[in-house]
Amino acid sequence: MTSPVARQDHQPVYVLHTYPYLETSLVVELFTRNFGRVAAIAKGARRPRSAMRGMLQSFQPLLASWSGKSELRTLHGAEWRGGLHMLHGQALMCGFYLNELMLRLLPREDAHEALFEYYESALGALAKDEAQTIVLRRFEVRLLQELGYAMPLTHNAENGLGIEPQAQYMFVPERGAVLDMRLAGVQLAGKTLLDMAADNYADAQTQQQSKQLMRTLISHYLGDKPLHTRQLLIDLQQL
Numbered sequence: 654m655t656s657p658v659a660r661q662d663h664q665p666v667y668v669l670h671t672y673p674y675l676e677t678s679l680v681v682e683l684f685t686r687n688f689g690r691v692a693a694i695a696k697g698a699r700r701p702r703s704a705m706r707g708m709l710q711s712f713q714p715l716l717a718s719w720s721g722k723s724e725l726r727t728l729h730g731a732e733w734r735g736g737l738h739m740l741h742g743q744a745l746m747c748g749f750y751l752n753e754l755m756l757r758l759l760p761r762e763d764a765h766e767a768l769f770e771y772y773e774s775a776l777g778a779l780a781k782d783e784a785q786t787i788v789l790r791r792f793e794v795r796l797l798q799e800l801g802y803a804m805p806l807t808h809n810a811e812n813g814l815g816i817e818p819q820a821q822y823m824f825v826p827e828r829g830a831v832l833d834m835r836l837a838g839v840q841l842a843g844k845t846l847l848d849m850a851a852d853n854y855a856d857a858q859t860q861q862q863s864k865q866l867m868r869t870l871i872s873h874y875l876g877d878k879p880l881h882t883r884q885l886l887i888d889l890q891q892l
Contacts, residue, residue: 660720661688665734667772668711669752673699681709681728682756683717686769690761693719693728705731712738712748712776724761738776747785750882751775751792757875758800768799786864787854793867794849802874805829806850818844824866826873839866 669690670682679698683691698705708715708731716734719726740748751772759765775792779785797804807816810829816822822830825838830846841862848859849866872879 659722660718662718663716663732664688664718665769666691666715666717666731667776668709668713668715669756670711671695671709679709680725683719683728684755684759684769684772685717685764686766687764689763689765690755690759691719691726692724692761693717693721693726695728695731698728708733711752712740714738714773736777738780740776740779744779744782744785746882747779747789748776750789750880753880753882754793754796754871757878757880758796758871765799768796771795771799784854786860790849790854790860790863790867791852793871797870797874802870803827803829804870806846816843816846818842818847822846824869826870839869841866 665686666683668681669684671679674680674694677697677699679695681693681695681698683693685691695705695709697703698709700706705728714734714736715731717731718729720729721727738748755772759768771792775788778788794804808814808829809816809822809831810825811831811833816830820832820843821834821840822832822843823834823836823838823840824830824846825836830843831838834840839862842858844856845859845862845866848854848856849863854860854863868883871883
């Protein structure tokens with residue numbers, strides 16, 4: 654947990670979400686490289702002439718300054734730092750899915766510098782029209798790993814032996830891959846687990862089974878409240 658700091662200037666951030674606060678202000682949920690998820694009030698940001706009004710958009714690489722030691726900080730300014738990610742159509746929905754995923758799973762004030770880089774890379778891949786299912790799977794795996802949720806992909810959770818590509822396994826949330834098909838989980842091939850560990854999603858079966866696995870694991874950690882953007886993506890193209 655990052656300790657509160659009174660003032661931070663020109664920190665690399667992305668906007669995950671905003672919502673109205675009082676008559677003219679916004680609460681901005683920021684994903685920062687060095688401080689994790691930070692919530693701040695952007696005073697007057699809803700006024701037509703506000704300097705921050707056009708800056709506080711999702712997927713724009715920003716440098717932000719804020720102060721305060723409470724959970725809700727005060728945002729003093731934001732400026733573009735270059736490398737704008739232009740997302741359109743379904744890629745845009747994928748970006749919003751990533752944002753909602755982090756809003757739901759990432760605790761505030763918990764720094765994850767590597768996750769910031771993964772997120773930035775994912776946005777860049779979506780902007781280049783790379784295969785969206787693969788971009789999402791890679792980010793989902795890295796997100797859960799960064800947050801400390803066990804994702805043992807290379808070893809049998811029952812006996813510690815290496816995963817065999819030709820064998821069938823049941824992947825049980827919070828436990829891992831086992832050979833006992835009577836347990837509740839996701840059935841998948843050992844090859845799929847090894848492909849995921851190697852960050853290789855070229856195989857069609859790996860794409861399909863990894864999608865089912867990640868959907869199950871994320872639902873497990875989210876609890877009863879589903880992601881709005883995920884359902885939209887499922888409806889659009891069964892991502």
